[in-house]
Amino acid sequence: MSWTDERVEQLKQMWMDGLSASQIAARLGGVTRNAVIGKVHRLGLSGRGAPTRVTRRRPASPRTARATTASTTTATPRREAAKKPAPVPAPEPEEAELLSDPATQANLLELNEQTCKWPIGDPGDENFHFCGRRSAPGLPYCAAHAKMAYQPLPSRRERKDKAPQRQFPNRMIG
């Protein structure tokens, strides 16, 4: 299975929605969580825009257990991968002004199921915050931001009716 445009879109959506790589892989199908994580990194949207450092690895390179098929042709000696800041797609300034009230700006710790998780500003900036308004039912964003986030929906001619296969009815509701 390849990463079609639609599948990448779903990946982005789920990742930003907070689903784990394994969950995303299960939903997409045909890919492992490693594939999902790899793709996420290639897309530059790791960290989900928030400085939620899960782990930190040291640049080791003991990777020799792989079946090296007699590397006769010397491969290109790769150095360290260039790291990019990986900025999070932020709304346009005008929209940000319209959609973010100072009273509703949310901190990372203040986010919950009912707060819009739309990022405002640069993740590394101190002024970075989230929209924080009440999110639409079943969605991680408020009504206005949900429209932006879920825009590339009507790419399927098949579903002429409104069949929002994008929203997750309920997750871990026990």
Place this chain on the structure above:
DNA sequence: CCCTGATTCGC
């Protein structure tokens, strides 16, 4: 042990 994401690197 289960899980998580992060990184490397042969393909």
Place this chain on the structure above:
DNA sequence: GCGAATCAGG
């Protein structure tokens, strides 16, 4: 570009 293997941590 892809993703298994691996690492590092909760």
